[in-house]
Each structure stands twice: as structure tokens, then as C-alpha cells.
Amino acid sequence: xxxxxxxxxxxxxxxxxxxxxxxxxxxxxxxxxxxxxxxxxxxxxxxxxxxxxxxxxxxxxxxxxxxxxxxxxxxxxxxxxxxxxxxxxxxxxxxxxxxxxxxxxxxxxxxxxxxxxxxxxxxxxxxxxxxxxxxxxxxxxxxxxxxxxxxxxxxxxxxxxxxxxxxxxxxxxxxxxxxxxxxxxxxxxxxxxxxxxxxxxxxxxxxxxxxxxxxxxxxxxxxxxxxxxxxxxxxxxxxxxxxxxxxxxxxxxxxxxxxxxxxxxxxxxxxxxxxxxxxxxxxxxxxxxxxxxxxxxxxxxxxxxxxxxxxxxxxxxxxxxxxxxxxxxxxxxxxxxxxxxxxxxxxxxxxxxxxxxxxxxxxxxxxxxxxxxxxxxxxxxxxxxxxxxxxxxxxxxxxxxxxxxxxxxxxxxxxxxxxxxxxxxxxxxxxxxxxxxxxxxxxxxxxxxxx
Numbered sequence: 251x252x253x254x255x256x257x258x259x260x261x262x263x264x265x266x267x268x269x270x271x272x273x274x275x276x277x278x279x280x281x282x283x284x285x286x287x288x289x290x291x292x293x294x295x296x297x298x299x300x301x302x303x304x305x306x307x308x309x310x311x312x313x314x315x316x317x318x319x320x321x322x323x324x325x326x327x328x329x330x331x332x333x334x335x336x337x338x339x340x341x342x343x344x345x346x347x348x349x350x351x352x353x354x355x356x357x358x359x360x361x362x363x364x365x366x367x368x369x370x371x372x373x374x375x376x377x378x379x380x381x382x383x384x385x386x387x388x389x390x391x392x393x394x395x396x397x398x399x400x401x402x403x404x405x406x407x408x409x410x411x412x413x414x415x416x417x418x419x420x421x422x423x424x425x426x427x428x429x430x431x432x433x434x435x436x437x438x439x440x441x442x443x444x445x446x447x448x449x450x451x452x453x454x455x456x457x458x459x460x461x462x463x464x465x466x467x468x469x470x471x472x473x474x475x476x477x478x479x480x481x482x483x484x485x486x487x488x489x490x491x492x493x494x495x496x497x498x499x500x501x502x503x504x505x506x507x508x509x510x511x512x513x514x515x516x517x518x519x520x521x522x523x524x525x526x527x528x529x530x531x532x533x534x535x536x537x538x539x540x541x542x543x544x545x546x547x548x549x550x551x552x553x554x555x556x557x558x559x560x561x562x563x564x565x566x567x568x569x570x571x572x573x574x575x576x577x578x579x580x581x582x583x584x585x586x587x588x589x590x591x592x593x594x595x596x597x598x599x600x601x602x603x604x605x606x607x608x609x610x611x612x613x614x615x616x617x618x619x620x621x622x623x624x625x626x627x628x629x630x631x632x633x634x635x636x637x638x639x640x641x642x643x644x645x646x647x648x649x650x651x652x653x654x655x656x657x658x659x660x661x662x663x664x665x666x667x668x669x670x671x672x673x674x675x676x677x678x679x680x681x682x683x684x685x686x687x688x689x690x691x692x693x694x695x696x697x698x699x700x701x
Contacts, residue, residue: 257432259546260395277552284492292590303461306468309445317366324640328369330452346619351459360385399569422573456597473536474586477529486517488525501581550574610655629658
């Protein structure tokens, strides 16, 4: 890692987790050790003056996690470069959101991307045309660390001559804090008068700069806060916050930290009624103090992620990717809190099902680059993964764009269907597998039992 130029702080963190792997640490959080989070304060009930909101946003930096390639959708470049609305990508809309907030509140509002070694070049090239985006004294990005993938059989670094780049992986988004410290970005932000950070994933266009949340967070005096949303049956896989019984501290529990025989507790949206949005707010000075006290090792719970060294080749050797979740830092800060927000703050794109919704007329794009849902609830989209999982397959089957879904409750597609222009879905529509490539003709209305 040192030879590859990895930050010394990141090497310390990796060594910390490596010793845990040797000791057999699982990172599991038992159900009987926690109490569900059932009554967080809700943003709709919060009173924040316009002055408080503007002042807090003026001392906030926006950080976007941008290390993902979108490999699950067949992409080989930064996922944020994927077109979402027409020719506009995630990056384009994020920039619009930040620039609109700057204009509204007169805030400096720097935008920084945490890129990985795989996404940095493409991202910076795409941002180059936004010449007014950088804030004096700050770069547009800082690069996430990398670590070796470890063979599951003996925890030695894997060797993969066919593609040596696959011998390395990012350390999960918990690396955010280590990278902020090791890159010097954290100190620069503090030196320039910034007090708060608002952090979210670049594929979540719902997490636009929000002065009201900034004002609420500043008023709490808390060192750290997480946004949570009320769960539905569709959110059973998402991580959730809970209260640790031993000390009353808020903690994050993810699927990888739940024993198989306790997953029925984890997935129960009534027992754990709120999920973690991965939208975070923290006090920069508080984070800096703790990082310096702990030599950059926050001690976040280990996530042991077992994959193949080549994700596209299931016969390639199994490896361990040592990871941690940035949201788990909530347990490091006494006095950390949470805020319940509306569903509009959580619009991630993890699959082409999600992408179909964002590209459809279920959403309008406001002049501020925000996505405004015009139907409630959003319809459920379930596309046959054999034919729609990757972007290339998805685009090939929607050459004229995604059908109108404003009047739909659901669209389920089995088999290989290509949609021509001006297709409209009403109610619940299902297309069955015809056994061969089929076409939905232009002007078709799908609904009810129609196929």
C-alpha cells in the first residue's frame, strides 16, 4: 500500500481491520443488543427561520461520494456520468442544484467529489466545462484510498495478472473520514471558515443542498446527524439506525451486520420503521478532533464483503474486501442525532428499474435541477434482469425513451420486449415472456390485464 502511494492514515485503518479479520471478528450486531429508533424529530415539524437557514448553509460544504463505476449495470466509468434526463447526467443535475442554492442564499457552498482511482479522470473531465463551479482554495475532488483485495483462504493479497487493477478496491465509503484527514481537505475547509459538511451519494439526486436541514443541524449543536426515511415493504434491505442498549448511543446496522437467523427482525418495517438514507451532516471541527485523537482510526464496525476478484467472472478466486460504512460513524459521536425527512430526499439509482422511473414522466425536473415527483406513490417497475440489467441492454429496448408511467401503479416485464415511441402504462401492467424478442408498438396503452 505504501509503494502504491496510499495515505499513511489509510494504511493504519487497513491494519486495524486486518487484525480484526485475523481474530475472526464478524461485525454482527445482535437484535437483543439494540432498541429500534421509533421517534426521531421530523423535518416537517422543525421551525427554522430564513436567517438561520441561510447562515448555516453559508458555512456548509457539499460532499458527494463518487467512487462507484456502476458495474452492476454494466458500466465501466463513473456511474454519475450516466444520462438521467435527456442528455443531463447525475453530475449535470448536481451542479445545477448547487449553483441554484448559491444563487438563492448567496452562499459559497463548495462542491467536492470523493472520487476513486477508477472514477477520477472521467469525472474531472466532465466537470471541466463548469468553469464557475470551483471555490477559491478548494479543488473539486479528493481521491478515495485503495487497499488490496485479500484471498478468503489465507488473507493474503490476491494476484491477478490478467488485470492488476482488479487486485485493488476502495475501502467502502467509511474511508471518507480517513481521506478527508489524510488529503488535507478537512483542515482546508476549517481554515476557510466552513463549519458543516452535507454528504450524500452522487446517484441520489434527492439529496440536494437544503438550507432548512442545515439550519436545524446548526441549532442542535450536535456533532453529527443522519437523515432517515419511513420504511415501506420495498425498503427491507436498507440499513437502519438503532439505539444501543448498553449506553443509549445511536448506531447504524446494515444487512452485512445482521446474522441470517435475525434477518426477519432486520426486514420488519414495523419493528424498525425508519431506514438510513446515507445523507449525513457533521461538524467539521468535531470530526477533525476525533480523527486526530484516534490517529485517523475511528474504529467503525468492520464489514467483511466477500466477492470474486473479477466481478464479471464467478469462477475467479474469492476475495475479502475490507469495508466500513460512513454512516456507522454516528456511534463515534456522543450527542449524535437523526432527522426524519420526506421520501423526496431519497432517490438512489441502484438498478435499471430505478433508472426507468427517473427517466419517465413520473418526475419533472425543476429549474433548480431537482426532481419533482408528480404521482403519489411512485409506480413499481420490475424489468426482466436477463434483458434489462445492463445499461446497453436497457437503452436498446427503450430506443424512444421510457413509456409514460404517470398513470401506472406498476410495470412488470418478463422476457425480451422492445418499446416503441409513445407507449403509455395505466394501472398495473404485465408483459409475459413470449419466448422470443417482441415489440410493444408505438401508441400502445398497457394496463390492467393487457399484454
